[in-house]
Amino acid sequence: MDRGPPRGFLLPGFVDTHMHFPQVYCTDSYGGGQLLEWLERCIFPAEARLADTALAQRAAIAFCRRRIAVGTTAAMVMGSAFPQAQEALFTATRAAGLRMVSGRGVQTVGPRSAEPLLTTTERAIELCANEIQSWHGDELTDVALVPRFSLSVTAETLAALGELYDDVRADGVYFHSHLNENARPGTGEVDATLAAYGVGSYLDTYDGHFLPGSRKGGATLLGRRSILAHAVHCQDAELARMAATGSSIAHCPTSQLFLGSGTMPWRRTVASGVNIALGTDVGGGDEWLLTRVLNDCFKVHMSEPGPAAVSLHPAELLFTATLAGARALDREGTFGNLDAGKEADFLVVVPDRWEPLANNLFHGIRSDDERLADEQTLFRLLMGLREPAISAVLVRGRDITGYLHSDR
Template identity: 40%
Template sequence: MSSQDISAFRARILHFTDVPDPATGRGVDYYEDGVLLVEHGRVKSIASVETMIEQGFDLAQCQYFPEHLLMPGFIDSHIHYAQTDVIASYGEQLLDWLNDYTFPTELQFADKGFAAQAADQFLKLLLENGTTSAMVYTTVFAQSTEAFFKAAAKRNLRMIAGKVMMDRNAPETLLDTPETSERDCRALIEGWHHTKRLHYALTPRFAPTSSPVQLKITGQLYRDYPGLYMQTHLSENPQEIAWVKSLYPDATDYLDVYDRFGLLGQRSIFGHGLHLSDREVARLAQTQSGIAFCPTSNLFLGSGLLDVQRLEDAGVRLSIATDVGGGTSFSLLRTLAEAYKVLQLQGQNLHPLKGLYMATLGNARALQLDAYVGNFAPGKEADFILLDLAPTLLQQNRQQKTTDLNETLFALMMLGDEQNIARTYVMGKLAFRRSSRAQGDLQWME
C-alpha cells in the first residue's frame, strides 16, 4: 500500500474502548503523542509515535498538531433541525414554548427552498461544533425530511432522521393524517433508509399530538422495516404528563401509551424521561429502550433534573443530547458542562472521562451506531475532531495550571464550546476548519 493511499494525523489522541473507569484507566485509550492512520475514509490504526517509529513509519507523512487533542466526532442523540431559529426564545415552559415559538417556526418548512437552506445551515452548525452524527427531528412536512437527507448525503454524514408525525392538538396547517403520514413515511424509508450513511427514524412528536390510530400505524411501520429507529418525547413536563393521562385514560402511565403500540425497543430513543415511575424505569430497561438526557433544555424550560444514577442503576440506556432549540447550545461540550451541574445538584457526579465517553462511544452504543463510529477501532469510519484546548485567554490560563489528563479534560468540559473545535473530519476528509482564533474565521468544505 503506498503512502498516497493513507492519511496520517499526529496529535494527542483520546478515545474509549469501553465505559471508562477513572480509577484504573480501563476503557480509556490515550496517547500523549500519537498517530492516527486513515485509509479510504476508515481507521487503519492508532499507535504512539514511539511504536510508529519502531515499525519504520516515516513521521514526515503526518499532518502534525502538537497543541491539539484528537478525538472521535461527537454524537448528538436528540436534536430538532427545524428549531435552530427558536433557540434562546424567552420565558416559557414546554407547552407554551411549543405553541408560541416552535409551531410558528416549523410552518416555514412547508417551503422546499426554505427547508433546504435550513438543512444546510443546521449541518454547518453541527460540524462547527464537532458533531458528526446525530438523531434528528425534521418537521411534519415530508419535503423537509427529504431536504435534510439530501444535505446529509451531500456531506456524507452518518445521520438518523425522520418526518414528524402529528395529526392532532397542533395548528391545522401543521397536521398530517394517519394515512398521509404512513404514505410519506413509507416513501422516505424506501428512499433513504440505509442509503449511504443514513438511517430513518419514525418520529411521532409526542403522545398528545398523535392519535391512537397514528401510533398504531407507527408501530406497524416499525415492524415492517428492519433496522428502523423510533424517536419521541417522554415525561418532560408535569403538565404534559397530566395531558397524556387525559388523552389516554386507559394507559397505565405515559410510557405505556407507546408500549401498547409496540414502540419500545433497542432502537427507540425517548427524549427527557424526567418524571418516570418505577414501573416505567423498569420497563425501559427490560425493553432496552433509551433515554436522551437533555440538560440545557431541561434547565432552560424549567422541566426538571434527570436522576441519572437511578436510570443507570436500573440498566436504562442513557445518551447525552443538546435538544436544540429547547436546548441552548449546539455544543456537546457546553451540554456536558450543564449535565455536570444537574448531577451536582442531586449529589451525583460526572467525571470528564465519563462525559466525553458519553458524547462519543457511549452515544454510538446508545444509538446502535458503534459498529460504524464512536472510537478508533480499526475499520471504523474516520469521523474525528481536532480540539484546541486553549482558544481563549481564560482557557489558556486554566490549562497552564492543569497537572494531569483528568484536570485537562475537566477544564475542557466545563469551559469548552464551539471555539475549541479547530477541525472536523468526515470519513477522513476535512469538513470544517476554524482557520485561526480570530472571530468569524470559519470554513466549511463541500
C-alpha cells in the same frame, strides 16, 4: 518533571441523540411559560414556516453547518412535517458528509398554531413509508419513525405506526420521540398524556398499551433502535422496561433548564440499566456544542438533593457525549471512540485557538498524581471547549470542515 497537557487533542466525534431540524432558528425563543405554552406560542408557528421550500433549503444548510462547527458527527434528528423540507435536510446532510438518523415529525392532532403541521393518520403513514424508501440505509443516513410526542397523535396513529414499524424494524429503521419531559401538576405534558390516553404510564403509549387502562392496542415501538428524549419523570417500571427492551434515553439537561422541566435523576436512572446518551434538544436547548450540554449535565447532577447528588467523572461525561450515543444508535461497533478498526469519526482540538481554554489547560493547577492530573486535564478540556478550538472534523476519515465555507 510534569510535561503538562499536550498542545492538541483528538476527541471522538460527538453524537447528539436529540435535536430538532425545524427549530434551527428557534433557540432562545421566549414563550412565557413551560413546554406546552412554548410549543404553542413559539415552535409550532416557526416550524410551519418550513413549508416554504427555499427557506427549508437554507435551514438545512445552516443546520448542517452548525453541526460541523460544533463537532457533532452523528445525530438523531426530529424532522420537519413537510416532505420537501426533509428532502432538503437529507440532501444537505449527505453533501456535508455527516451521519444522521431523521424522520418527519408526525402530528395528527394539536392546537390551532399546529394546524399547518397536521396530517391524517393515513397520510402520515404514507409519508413515513416514502421517506424510508427514499433515504434509509445509506452509508450516512437512516430514517426513524417520529411521532412528535403522544399528545400530538392519537391511539389510531400509534396503532398504525406500530404496524409500519413491525414491517420495517428488521431493516434497521429507528424510533424516536419524547417521554416524561414536563410534570407540572395537572396541566403539564405527563399528566395531560395520562389523562388523554387513560394509561398508567407515559411509556405505555409507545409500548403498544395505549388504550384506556393501559390495554394493548398495537405493536410496541420500543427496542434497540428506539431513543426517547428527556425521561425526567419516569416511574421505576418505565425505566426497567426501557432497559429490558434495549431502548435508550437522550438526556437533555440544557433544554430541561430552559423550559423548567426538572432534572433526570442520574443515580436512579443509571441503576435501572438503561443506556443514557446526550442531546442538545436544539431549539429548546440553546447550546449546539455538546460539551456545553455536558457542563450543564455536571452542574445539575452535582446539585440533585441529598444522596442523589453525584459528581460525574470526566470519562463518564465524555462517554455520554460519544460512545453512549453510538450505542443508542446501535452503531457502537462503527464509531463512538477511537478504537482500532472503527471508522474515523473524530475532532482535532487545538486549545491555542481559544485563549481561555489554553490558559486553563496549560496554566491551571495540576495534581502531582499522574492519573488525577489526566482526569483534571480531560475535565478542563470538556468544560472549557468552545467552537474556535475545533480545528478539524472528520467523518469516516474525511475532513468535512470545507462545507462550512461552501456555497451549497
